[in-house]
Amino acid sequence: MKVEYQYLVARVQRALAEDPRVNVLDIKVMVQGDKIHLTGQVAHEAHKKAATEVASSVVPDTEIRNELTVLNVEAPAQPEAIN
Amino acid sequence: MIRIAAIADVHFSESTDNTLRPYWSRLHECADLFLIGGDLTTHGGADQAAVLARELAFVQVPIVAVLGNHDYHSNQERGVSEALQDAGVTVLEGEGIVYTVKGQTVGVAGTSGFGGGFAGACGSSFGEREMKAFIGHTEQLANSLEAALAGLSTDFRIALLHYSPTKDTVAGERLEIYPFLGSYLLAEAIDRAGADLVVHGHAHHGQEKGITAGGIPVRNVALPVLRRAYAIYNLESAADKIDGPTRHSNALSESPTAGCGMPAEMQ
Numbered sequence: 449m450k451v452e453y454q455y456l457v458a459r460v461q462r463a464l465a466e467d468p469r470v471n472v473l474d475i476k477v478m479v480q481g482d483k484i485h486l487t488g489q490v491a492h493e494a495h496k497k498a499a500t501e502v503a504s505s506v507v508p509d510t511e512i513r514n515e516l517t518v519l520n521v522e523a524p525a526q527p528e529a530i531n
Numbered sequence: 532m533i534r535i536a537a538i539a540d541v542h543f544s545e546s547t548d549n550t551l552r553p554y555w556s557r558l559h560e561c562a563d564l565f566l567i568g569g570d571l572t573t574h575g576g577a578d579q580a581a582v583l584a585r586e587l588a589f590v591q592v593p594i595v596a597v598l599g600n601h602d603y604h605s606n607q608e609r610g611v612s613e614a615l616q617d618a619g620v621t622v623l624e625g626e627g628i629v630y631t632v633k634g635q636t637v638g639v640a641g642t643s644g645f646g647g648g649f650a651g652a653c654g655s656s657f658g659e660r661e662m663k664a665f666i667g668h669t670e671q672l673a674n675s676l677e678a679a680l681a682g683l684s685t686d687f688r689i690a691l692l693h694y695s696p697t698k699d700t701v702a703g704e705r706l707e708i709y710p711f712l713g714s715y716l717l718a719e720a721i722d723r724a725g726a727d728l729v730v731h732g733h734a735h736h737g738q739e740k741g742i743t744a745g746g747i748p749v750r751n752v753a754l755p756v757l758r759r760a761y762a763i764y765n766l767e768s769a770a771d772k773i774d775g776p777t778r779h780s781n782a783l784s785e786s787p788t789a790g791c792g793m794p795a796e797m798q
Binding site: 468471474489491492494495519520521522523524525526527528 | 534536541542544546547548550551554561573574601604735736750754755757758759760761762763764765792793794
């Protein structure tokens with residue numbers, strides 16, 4: 449990976465963690481060719497949408513591929529048994 | 532038997548919808564107490580805590596919470612706590628609280644906890660002031676947790692944290708960030724004081740189940756780990772053990788509660 453790509457990944461990840469529109473610390477950022485891919489899971493649809501905006505603000509001339517998924521919450525499981 | 536519902540890392544914001552409400556509004560059907568292990572908000576805004584408080588108003592059992600790192604981000608942690616306390620939520624930091632449920636008592640001691648890493652690969656109180664302050668903060672919170680736990684003279688005792696006391700429940704996270712996910716100092720304090728259950732969050736890519744070196748069950752109830760509205764742990768005393776000789780004293784046990792806590796349309 450080119451040196452500037454490594455710094456680019458760090459800058460986008462940091463922006464996603466620190467920008468109040470997202471504040472998600474564990475989004476994975478990958479540079480592939482001339483595109484930036486965002487992968488991982490966020491709690492809310494609004495965070496997914498904002499992630500593209502925040503990443504674009506760091507690298508305005510680069511295509512952002514937003515592949516984040518939104519957490520789907522299910523019903524509680526049975527109480528746990530520990531023997 | 533005392534039934535504990537637990538969740539962490541709900542990360543509420545101004546735009547959070549009411550996805551959890553159908554489950555939380557029926558939580559009393561399967562739990563006596565609701566624990567929330569930090570990261571209540573996205574970036575620690577008191578207005579975000581108010582959104583959560585409105586949803587928690589639908590819960591019909593006592594609620595106990597600790598703050599997480601996200602709840603400190605805006606330096607409004609007092610406002611976050613107050614918004615929740617106004618809604619009847621008990622927010623703990625280095626303190627304990629006792630409830631009586633069906634004639635049995637349960638004490639919850641809580642702290643956010645902090646990082647530093649786990650035995651064999653952890654930070655030390657050495658070097659720059661900033662490094663000593665980092666580890667010193669964890670030591671201080673671990674000591675306050677130990678004192679709070681030791682002060683509970685109850686049938687059951689629970690430690691409620693945000694950061695993990697063991698690497699068992701952070702397994703799945705990148706090794707490089709383990710020191711930011713928890714500290715063995717928390718487990719050491721808990722093992723010294725004793726407890727029946729430890730509940731925490733923070734490690735979104737970790738695992739639910741672990742154990743301290745002293746044998747105390749640890750549960751990571753971060754929402755991305757559970758992928759459910761909450762987990763349920765049934766604490767059972769020796770007096771409850773009338774249906775089988777193989778169960779352990781003060782062990783977690785299972786009870787049949789099919790459909791418990793589920794929205795009516797899902798049952």
